[in-house]
Amino acid sequence: MGEAWTAVRLTEARQVAALMGVDVDDRPSAGTAIRDHYDALRAGNRRSAALAYLGHALPRLEAIAWAARIVADNAGDPPPPPRIRHALDVAVRWLEQPGDAHRRAAGDAAEAISRPVAERLLASAIFYSGGSIAPPAASPVMPPDHVAARYAVGAISDATHRSADPVAALETALVLGERIAERGLAALDR
Template identity: 30%
Template sequence: MLTSTVTIDERNAAQQEEAERSRVLVDLAQCCDTCRRVAGQFTDSMSADQMFHQLVDSEAWIPALRFAGHWLPKQKSIWWATTSVWAHLRETATPVELAVIDSVTNWVLAPDDQLRRQIQQEVRELPPAAPATLLAQAVYWSGGSVAPPDCPAVEPPTYITGHFASCAVVAITSASVPQQRQALRFAAETRFADLPVRPQEML
């Protein structure tokens, strides 16, 4: 009986691993050129975890960051990006940026559709490519309709949250390999962590 139970557990784990691998590949294939090139490096025998570690071991920092946004489940991808952005901006963030980071953290801790829409409005005065704006977009496109509330629902593409989350991290780390490596450590820790605490309490 024990042997049978172990076999079932192993089969379930293998199915979950394959489902995750397929999810990541589909998202990468729909995203940016860097992500599509990364997807092309997968072999049939590699799990998503193995691909992440291969990119890190080969010091392909930017591709690894792009990959991490899709490798992590949506909520954790946003948490990872929020933690990374906070680590970079905590000494220089404007009141608007601080408010956005706080709202995004609240959403990660307790996802709520009204808050999701509110967060997008909070960044109207920020540049489109600002890290806080990218964080807000990652939340807004994470699920639920992206049409106005009084219009028929329009569901977002599945890859877009990982795209915006990784864009936020790349935006703040592109000039610094040590910061890229730190962000990748955050990603690896986030992958297996429980639900988050506030980034202000982690750093």
């Protein structure tokens, strides 16, 4: 077992499973610590399940920042088309200056991409991270709690799968996610 997950605010694996939408009967036992369930997933070589679990365990900002790093690190060569690059640029801008204008710009950038690529999923995670998802002049509509994490996990999954070695890329992503769970956003400092 590694260091304590000080960035994770939840205390039980059942809480994470609830955010993931896991059926009540299929959730971990009451009292199962968050890290213990994650370690069991990793020990069972269930990388995709560990990714989804960790993405939902992290606070939204940390999950999105993790996804942004993985997407940027796996952007590939040649450079992506302009709309896809724009979505990544908008995501980075929001991380540097979180605010509603940048969050909405991320939503617009996501909508401009017709297929579910990592950059679109990342921009969608930002749009659904908090604040109203209704048009600006309409009555506020708040996103469900789990949506931003689900998009962030999808962005990481897509980015690692397009790598030359998807298994190694996912392993690298999980190690970074573990460091973020332990140290928060400071783990992203290069």
